[in-house]
Amino acid sequence: MRSEGAAKGLVAALDRAAALPPGNPSVVVLAEMPSRGSLPSEVTGNDPRPDGAVAFWFGEGGGTLPLSLALAGDAPTGLAAAALIHRAHSGRSPGPRWVGDWGPLQGTTAGTSVSVARTLEGSLAAVSEGAYVPRPRYVENLPSRWRFMAEECPACGTTTFPARGRCRRCGGSEGLLSRRLPRDDALVIAATVIGPGGQPTEFDPQVASLGPYEVVLAELARGQRVTLQVADAAPGSIRIGDRVDTLLRRLYPQEGEWRYGRKAVPRRSPAPGRT
Amino acid sequence: MGAKAAIVGAGHTRFGALDAGPRALLRNAVDAAFASVDRGAERSVVDEAYLASLGFGGWQIGNSAAVLAEELGQPGLPTTHIENACASGGFAIRAAVAALGSGAADLVLVAGVEKMTDVPSGRRRYWLGVSGDTEWERLAGLTFAGVYGLIASRYLSDHRVGPEALAEVAVKNHENGALNPNAHFRKVLRSDQVLRAPRVADPLGLYDCCPVSDGAAALLLARADLARRFTDTPVYLEGLGAGSDHLAVQERPELTRFVASRRAAEAAFRAADVDRGRISFLEVHDCFTIAELLALEDLGYAAPGEAAEITLSGATRRTGRLPVNPDGGLKAKGHPIGATGVSQAYEVFLQLRGAAGARQVPGATRALTHNVGGAGATATVTIFAAG
Numbered sequence: 001m002r003s004e005g006a007a008k009g010l011v012a013a014l015d016r017a018a019a020l021p022p023g024n025p026s027v028v029v030l031a032e033m034p035s036r037g038s039l040p041s042e043v044t045g046n047d048p049r050p051d052g053a054v055a056f057w058f059g060e061g062g063g064t065l066p067l068s069l070a071l072a073g074d075a076p077t078g079l080a081a082a083a084l085i086h087r088a089h090s091g092r093s094p095g096p097r098w099v100g101d102w103g104p105l106q107g108t109t110a111g112t113s114v115s116v117a118r119t120l121e122g123s124l125a126a127v128s129e130g131a132y133v134p135r136p137r138y139v140e141n142l143p144s145r146w147r148f149m150a151e152e153c154p155a156c157g158t159t160t161f162p163a164r165g166r167c168r169r170c171g172g173s174e175g176l177l178s179r180r181l182p183r184d185d186a187l188v189i190a191a192t193v194i195g196p197g198g199q200p201t202e203f204d205p206q207v208a209s210l211g212p213y214e215v216v217l218a219e220l221a222r223g224q225r226v227t228l229q230v231a232d233a234a235p236g237s238i239r240i241g242d243r244v245d246t247l248l249r250r251l252y253p254q255e256g257e258w259r260y261g262r263k264a265v266p267r268r269s270p271a272p273g274r275t
Numbered sequence: 276m277g278a279k280a281a282i283v284g285a286g287h288t289r290f291g292a293l294d295a296g297p298r299a300l301l302r303n304a305v306d307a308a309f310a311s312v313d314r315g316a317e318r319s320v321v322d323e324a325y326l327a328s329l330g331f332g333g334w335q336i337g338n339s340a341a342v343l344a345e346e347l348g349q350p351g352l353p354t355t356h357i358e359n360a361c362a363s364g365g366f367a368i369r370a371a372v373a374a375l376g377s378g379a380a381d382l383v384l385v386a387g388v389e390k391m392t393d394v395p396s397g398r399r400r401y402w403l404g405v406s407g408d409t410e411w412e413r414l415a416g417l418t419f420a421g422v423y424g425l426i427a428s429r430y431l432s433d434h435r436v437g438p439e440a441l442a443e444v445a446v447k448n449h450e451n452g453a454l455n456p457n458a459h460f461r462k463v464l465r466s467d468q469v470l471r472a473p474r475v476a477d478p479l480g481l482y483d484c485c486p487v488s489d490g491a492a493a494l495l496l497a498r499a500d501l502a503r504r505f506t507d508t509p510v511y512l513e514g515l516g517a518g519s520d521h522l523a524v525q526e527r528p529e530l531t532r533f534v535a536s537r538r539a540a541e542a543a544f545r546a547a548d549v550d551r552g553r554i555s556f557l558e559v560h561d562c563f564t565i566a567e568l569l570a571l572e573d574l575g576y577a578a579p580g581e582a583a584e585i586t587l588s589g590a591t592r593r594t595g596r597l598p599v600n601p602d603g604g605l606k607a608k609g610h611p612i613g614a615t616g617v618s619q620a621y622e623v624f625l626q627l628r629g630a631a632g633a634r635q636v637p638g639a640t641r642a643l644t645h646n647v648g649g650a651g652a653t654a655t656v657t658i659f660a661a662g
């Protein structure tokens with residue numbers, strides 16, 4: 001697959017993909033970049049967004065994802081990626097060309113992930129019956145949703161997450177300092193497994209493909225909590241008191257595009273002294 | 276007595292999967308409320324009407340209060356729709372009491388309605404999640420069952436309690452519901468059935484969740500000093516309290532206490548100036564079994580973690596020392612969202628007038644209702660006394 005040039009961020013990438021006629025294959029890759037300069041140049045494009053997530057678009061062509069992305073989960077570049085297809089492949093070329101993202105990021109032709117992607121692509125065009133988070137609201141929240149950006153109040157020292165331009169404690173809005181909460185090693189405060197029928201409708205395709213999922217309330221830093229779906233682990237295997245890392249993953253489609261957010265994954269390398 | 280308002284009439288439809296649509300449900304509840312007024316009341320003397328409803332399924336979300344005035348037979352009446360999710364009923368009662376207390380009205384109609392079972396199951400699950408935090412909790416895959424599942428997981432873990440305490444709430448409320456002719460479920464449940472049911476949001480199973488129901492309830496509230504024009508046995512609203520909390524549980528410092536309920540309870544008890552021990556029974560918001568345990572603690576009847584033990588001891592049964600949800604609660608009676616808070620007051624009206632039939636709490640003189648919106652984002656507590 002050749003790159004058709006990197007777009008500026010996910011939204012631009014989605015716009016480009018959405019502009020293609022139906023059936024025209026394209027791939028949108030959303031990559032997490034832990035530090036500046038750790039990504040191959042063909043993926044960083046012209047908007048590296050240090051500390052952020054970047055999105056790329058690969059149009060046309062066939063074949064598989066570039067090796068660097070296919071291996072992203074463990075790549076020494078630190079690319080922990082959620083990579084997926086924005087548009088279904090037309091089917092005229094042989095072989096599947098996408099990876100699923102609700103399991104570990106795997107090779108591109110693993111049967112299960114391909115079928116997952118195919119199933120879900122069918123629902124992408126449907127108008128979501130989900131609670132409606134319009135695109136501007138979704139985009140507005142991306143710094144908190146993707147990068148766990150919080151705001152520290154210089155007046156009272158309180159950290160507010162998600163960031164809303166206003167201190168949760170004193171109401172101050174002057175001079176709020178952007179602060180990134182840790183993405184990894186979060187403490188699980190509460191955990192539940194959502195059985196069939198317990199999910200919001202927008203998660204129906206996911207449940208149909210992959211079955212029940214787990215959701216945790218995790219503490220990123222003292223007093224700063226976030227609700228996260230669990231990925232890459234059997235439902236019920238994450239328990240209160242466990243520690244989890246987080247990765248960018250696909251959530252569900254709305255307004256004809258995938259919505260992304262962080263999901264909790266089992267802690268990959270526990271810090272020394274922790275169990 | 277400092278009460279500003281009293282219930283002088285109350286009506287209730289059956290709760291369950293019914294043929295009737297929302298208009299017919301409202302009409303039936305309102306008709307029943309007027310029929311219950313001992314000395315009668317003219318519809319034309321109603322000064323104001325409040326409709327509690329979520330608008331589930333999308334039927335007439337806007338301006339639905341006009342439907343209430345129509346079904347009352349008084350188009351032209353000032354009328355307002357109140358929506359605080361599952362606590363809409365409690366907040367509508369609160370608005371009515373404010374209207375009576377300000378002198379703006381002498382007689383107010385409060386009705387709550389929800390028509391839920393005619394909505395296709397996919398859309399139904401969509402609507403069941405619209406009152407939680409949509410930007411974080413819902414995007415993580417949670418509806419209210421999921422949020423209460425998180426809360427229950429923490430409660431059981433913090434207090435080293437098993438799921439048997441949750442199951443006991445369901446068993447007890449179904450036992451009461453079996454005696455209530457208006458209840459959605461009138462069959463008793465065994466604890467092992469609750470524990471073995473399919474999991475909806477672990478540790479909550481199917482029988483830990485209230486059903487999706489149709490139904491309506493209506494109250495006629497009069498200024499306290501005028502109440503005896505309508506009946507010799509009005510039920511007075513001695514104290515009202517309300518509160519709110521962060522919409523998303525991730526922003527709350529504690530998961531297993533609802534600040535909104537606590538604040539509402541403190542305000543209601545302060546206004547009523549009565550001790551907790553003088554309340555004959557409680558009508559609490561048991562949308563999920565865990566919610567009844569939280570309610571006992573938030574209302575000040577149990578220390579953190581103790582509600583499980585109290586429940587397992589049988590104290591909250593209809594014959595116990597502190598009966599809770601003698602009508603079957605949301606769990607067995609059903610939970611037509613907007614109707615629930617109004618229905619709780621209907622039960623109090625019957626009980627404090629000794630008219631609750633087979634499920635009568637003997638000698639009941641005071642009662643408390645506790646109505647929660649969603650997973651504790653809003654709540655009301657109201658204390659009632661027999662006239």
Ligand SMILES: [Zn+2]
Pocket residue numbers: 153154155156157158167168169170171172
């Ligand atoms: Zn501050």
